[in-house]
Amino acid sequence: AQSVAQPEDQVNVAEGNPLTVKCTYSVSGNPYLFWYVQYPNRGLQFLLKYITGDNLVKGSYGFEAEFNKSQTSFHLKKPSALVSDSALYFCAVRDENYGQNFVFGPGTRLSVLP
Amino acid sequence: DGGITQSPKYLFRKEGQNVTLSCEQNLNHDAMYWYRQDPGQGLRLIYYSQIVNDFQKGDIAEGYSVSREKKESFPLTVTSAQKNPTAFYLCASSSRDRLFFGSGTQLSVL
Numbered sequence: 001a002q003s004v005a006q007p008e009d010q011v012n013v014a015e016g017n018p019l020t021v022k023c024t025y026s027v028s029g030n031p032y033l034f035w036y037v038q039y040p041n042r043g044l045q046f047l048l049k050y051i052t053g054d055n056l057v058k059g060s061y062g063f064e065a066e067f068n069k070s071q072t073s074f075h076l077k078k079p080s081a082l083v084s085d086s087a088l089y090f091c092a093v094r095d096e097n098y099g100q101n102f103v104f105g106p107g108t109r110l111s112v113l114p
Numbered sequence: 115d116g117g118i119t120q121s122p123k124y125l126f127r128k129e130g131q132n133v134t135l136s137c138e139q140n141l142n143h144d145a146m147y148w149y150r151q152d153p154g155q156g157l158r159l160i161y162y163s164q165i166v167n168d169f170q171k172g173d174i175a176e177g178y179s180v181s182r183e184k185k186e187s188f189p190l191t192v193t194s195a196q197k198n199p200t201a202f203y204l205c206a207s208s209s210r211d212r213l214f215f216g217s218g219t220q221l222s223v224l
Contacts, residue, residue, distance in 0.1 A: 034212060043118070043204055043215035044157075051211060090156065092213075100145040100164060100208055106156035 002027045002095040004105035012111045013081045021076040021108045023091030032094040033074040034102070035065055037087045044090060050074060061085070081112045117141040120205050120216035126224050127192065127199060135190045135219045137205035146188040147213070150174060151202040160203075163188055192221060199223060 003026045013019045025031055032051050036044040048059025055067045065076045074091060091105040121136045139146065145164050149157040159172030163182040177196025182188055188207075192199045200223050205216040 032211070036213075036215075041202075041218070041220070043120075043217045044206075044213070046212055046214075049212055100210075101159075101162070102147075102208070102213055104149075104157040 002031075002093055002101070002103045004091050004093050004103055006089075006091055006105040006108045008108050009106075010109045010111065012113060015083055015112050015114050016080050019078050019081040019085070019110065019112070021089050021091075021110060023074045023076065023105060024072050025074060025091070025093045026072060027093055027095040027097075029095050029097035031074075032096065033065075033067060034092040034094075035059065035063070035074075035076050036090045036092065038090065038107075039087050047076070047089075081110075083112045083114050086110055086112045118205060118207060118214055118216035120203075120219050122219060123217070125219055125221045127221060128224050130194045132191055132193050133221070135192070135203055135205075135221070137188045137190065137216060139186055139188075139207045139214070141207055141209075141214060142185070143207035143209060143214070144185070145208045146182070147206045147208070148172075148178075148180065148188070148190045149204040149206065151204060151218075157204065160190065 005024045034049045035047040038044045048057050050057045050067045058064045063078050088107050090107050094102045119138045127133045147162040148160040158174050161180045163169035179191045203219045206213045
């Protein structure tokens with residue numbers, strides 16, 4: 001079975017500092033990994049994905065994520081946080097052996113303090 | 115949220131009433147999904163459909179029903195059997211590589 005863990009419910013960071021939101025996953029086959037962001041009372045917006053290739057993936061709004069197969073992790077990063085980055089972030093995985101079934105982590109609330 | 119339209123944005127249900135949430139997509143995707151989101155929690159899969167006239171239960175299907183008569187439409191009915199329906203409901207469709215989400219429907223009980 002596939003699963004996703006986001007070990008931190010909340011991450012606080014000062015504006016201008018680097019941010020990291022952690023994600024680990026478990027799948028039986030090769031993983032397809034995703035990060036989404038949700039603003040209040042809105043749907044989820046796609047940030048980036050890892051399917052294959054380079055372990056460092058660049059996405060929207062200056063975000064990037066690093067795929068680490070040995071640690072089964074896919075942490076989201078940004079070099080310099082903005083107050084407008086404050087939102088709920090979800091990591092998701094799709095196992096190539098389970099068709100189109102996407103599994104989401106519980107979400108991490110990011111607060112960027114001015 | 116381009117390509118996925120959910121309506122209404124807010125919906126209120128009376129006791130014993132069935133209500134239907136609409137989801138339409140113009141992305142020509144075969145697969146469509148319904149998720150439930152409770153405050154402070156992640157997304158839980160209610161139902162998904164890989165193709166027209168076929169759908170499968172997700173993790174929390176009890177008290178819900180769906181249909182998939184057309185490729186572009188995947189309505190969700192919250193039945194009176196769902197005793198705790200207050201939540202934010204998200205519809206999505208997928209290409210091979212990612213999910214596309216609608217803007218959601220907030221369902222509350224009167």
